[in-house]
Amino acid sequence: MNSSKSPSDVPLKEEVITEKRTPAGETPPSRPPQDSYGQLAMSRIRSSMEQVYGITMFGLKFFRYVFVPPYEWSQVRKHFDELGAKSIPLLTIVGVIMGLILALQSRPTLDRFGAGGFLPAMIALTIVRELGPVITALIVAGRVSSGIGAEVGSMKVTEQIDALEVSGIDPYNYLVVTRVLACAIILPLLTAYLDFLAIFGGYIAEWISSSSSMQLYFTEVVQSLTFYDVIPGVGKTVAFGYIIGLIGAYQGYNTSRGTEGVGMAATSAVVLASLNIIFLDMVIIQLTILILGPGT
């Protein structure tokens, strides 16, 4: 790690080399002695530890930058449009269908227990607390993390990041902070949008099967939802958005030379972001239960 610049810097630039030097891809001609397996395992572990450390430092740096000028609002606005607004068509379709399916599948079971009347409440709670945030985050991760990874990655390999830097512009602030911020702001809005559509999808199913009244359905929905369902549900998506933007940008920023690296950055960004979202969701659920009590 000898080539990053600002003193505070995360090892940004030459991870690649360390990675290349691990004997991971080589197949030894004969069965290697015992300790080389050990070495292989060690070097694997070390390189993943390095990556975890790298991402953590990269992510913490965001908080040092985001509250201090210069602010790049015009860039953030641009990303709102590119990252957020363009996800809307997909989210619309998924949202409605998700609610529809949920209602269709749950109705017979609920009826069997004589609890059919709870259907609106059940849909609302499932969607708002859990499915809405996670599905939105995963969909946006698929679209946006890879997009950011590829975009930043190609800027890296074509030296555009270097070009920003020599013209005295901090590329982290200009490229990373803006994207992460845009994601963290836009994701709660997209989640709220998907939640609404999914609940509406649930109504469509109800209307098809029993032509129940919209007013009744939505009254039940609203009554069943409390502050403590909505706020943690939508609130955690701020963290999901942060992860989506951050991991995309990190993978892009650490792209090795060449176009092949750009593709890899895009793919690994989606995988990593999705895993982290699921993991973080689990942690947040535990925390919510701990703080607000199991009843909520």
Add this chain to the structure above:
Amino acid sequence: MSETEIQPLIEVQNVYKSFGDLDVLKGVSMQVHSGSSDVILGRSGIGKSVLLKSIVGLLIPDSGNIEVMGHQVIGMKASALNKLRKSIGYVFQYAALYDSLTVRENLAFPLQRHSGVDEEEVNARVIEQLRLVGLESAIDKMPSELSGGMKKRIGLARAIITKPSIVFYDEPTAGLDPITAREISELILNLEEQFGITSITVTHDLECARTIANRIYILDAGVFLISGTFNELKESMEPTTRKFFKVVA
């Protein structure tokens, strides 16, 4: 150094840089004085770009010392480095144009960032620079619509639009036809003579080196093999140097 001697504008002392097992620079030293235009020759992959990038702080050497305008570049604080970089222009080997911006925006970008320049002036400067490199017609094109040589010239225009006092040119004439290449060499010479720009140029183009160089360095196996004026090197008996100059002999 004796006290009567002027402080060099760029001073590189004993710089080492390696990537993993690959030792690229192994003790490079050079001094560039204000207003001078120095040229680095060397075979492909020998580390010329790495040296230029080290001088502007894009790469951090493993050891050695680099001073630009009296500032220690290695270990410099990011904010101070950014300030120093405002008086530096850098022409990237592969242009490195921002591919989401048009040519006009690419050129305007560094200017708008250095506050105090109003919109009208930005526009005027953009057009002026494009005229210098002969590409006014490309003003509203995207970088993806340009040829390699055109990108190169836009990259050059972008590097000098802020009127820097030091410019680094990484192969400014590579991939250009002989006529354009000569025009670019003359442009570089002009900038030096008119505005007193100090520059370091990496090139394989001996015509360009002949036109602009006050002093030429040959980088080989991680160190400067030899340095001198064009004519001195042309007469040199040193074998590698002779190989470089055979073409023009």
